[in-house]
Amino acid sequence: MLTGLGLNPIEEDVYLRLVDRGEATAVALGAALDHPADAVVEALGGLARHGLVTTTPDEPGLYVAGPPTVTLGSLLAAQRDVLHQVEFAITELAERHRAAASRDLGGLIEIVTGVQPISRRFLQVLESADREICGFTKAPPVAVGPRDNPAEAVVAGRGLRMRTVIEQSYLADPDARVDIDQALGRGQEIAIAAELPVSMVIADSAIALVPAFADPQDTPRAVLINSSGLLSPLVTLFEKTWSEAYPLNSRTVIEGDPIPYAEGAPAPAQLAxxxxxxxxxxxxxxxxxxxxxxxxxxxxxxxxxxxxxxxxxxxxxxxxxxxxxxxxxxx
Known part of the structure; x- marks a missing residue:
């Protein structure tokens, strides 16, 4: 129980027994715990250095346990400080590892792991745009859903062009029509396609964030792409898909006008x-x-x-x- 605070097992046994008894000599503690006398004396010395036990002035051989809330609280605070330092060191090492990986790839891509880091990179991509943001939206979202994305409204207010192609399955969400109508009201252009190969967001044809393919049970991963050579096929794919997708408007979304795709199928080959x-x-x-x-x-x-x-x-x-x-x- 107390080993997490830096005590060894014998120190923990001695301290817990001393708390129960209030005060005791090393000999009495050794007899009660069935530990060698020198091990008990060594444990008491360690507890004294931690400030957990003291001796009485009148009887130097009689040990008294200090108040646990005070003495153990101090140890707990020290351990917290250590853990914070370790956490900071891990973050710094992760950043150094990421930077090294980026250098190995010529700075062209970055692998982003975890929901929070992906969400942070997603917002950074949106905020980096000067002219246009475009992308694909599949369901379910990997890390950032429409109601988790307050930056879209902020970015839309900067006068950027925003074009999004959404997959038809996205409309299965009961709140999807409201989300789409709000986005249209902010000036975003939205079209629907029967199926999309991947979710992605592209800013100014200069940077893109694309979820990496992985098992849904795994930690989410995404690829941040900074290379124009790697981005060019994604931009071409978007423009081709956009040109063939069905544009939505508020009337279609809110009034429920039929969307011209059968469930899970491409655009109809035959007209009415x-x-x-x-x-x-x-x-x-x-x-x-x-x-x-x-x-x-x-x-x-x-x-x-x-x-x-x-x-x-x-x-x-x-x-x-x-x-x-x-x-x-x-x-």
Whole structure:
């Protein structure tokens, strides 16, 4: 029990017996504990050096235990100081180890281990951006969830462009729609993809944080990448995924408009019959009004469905819609 405070087993036995008896001689303690007399005397000397026992002025051979709350409290405080120093030394050694590893890799990457260090690096990446932050979000988060990430709101207030592609499975979280709507309200651009290869965040195409693949039961790890050569494929992957993802808006998120992906599946290969007919007529060169007359629907319906097709394809204009429709096999 007391060995954690620096006492050896015999010292602990002697002290506990002396606490029970109040006072005793070395001979009496030795007889009670069945320890050799010289071992008991040595233990009493050690206890005296720790300030745990004293002798009475009238009887130098009679030992008295000091108040445990005072004497042991002092030892406990000393041990705490030692542990704090050890903890500081471990932190310093870990930093030196990390720096050495970074030098070995030319400073190109850093392996970050543990939830708190990953969260700290994540926030540092966000705060380092001057122009844009982009990334992928899968579910579940490795270390930083949307409600654990107050820096996003702060960074968004700096006028940076923020683009995020989220995986469809992320919407299984009951609070996901509220989180997304709040992010959209801060000016963040969000699109949805059926599936993403990995979560990641990239700042100014200059630095990225990517979770490392590991067993969910293991300590989380992430890779901080500082190399433009290593970042280039990630930036390319993001831009390609962003161009093909379905952009979200507050109305879709809050009112529950259908998101154009089946559960766990990619974008649909076939359109609804009315959408397919409108797309065919549009690509044939008919105006919206002419298409509406030919199909026997209102002009408003045609205009609304074309807007839906553009959103579905991630197209900014009707020419791009034709190109994306060809890519997706809609025509």
């Amino acid at each position: 019959p009315l959408d397919a007919k409108i797309l065919d007529l549009l690509l044939a060169g008919l105006t919206d009004r002419a298409a509406a007359n030919k199909l026997g629907v209102s002009l408003r319906t045609v205009t609304r469905r074309i807007r839906h097709l553009m959103d579905l394809a991630g197209a900014d204009n009707r020419i791009q819609l034709g190109w994306r429709a060809t890519q997706r096999g809609w025509i």
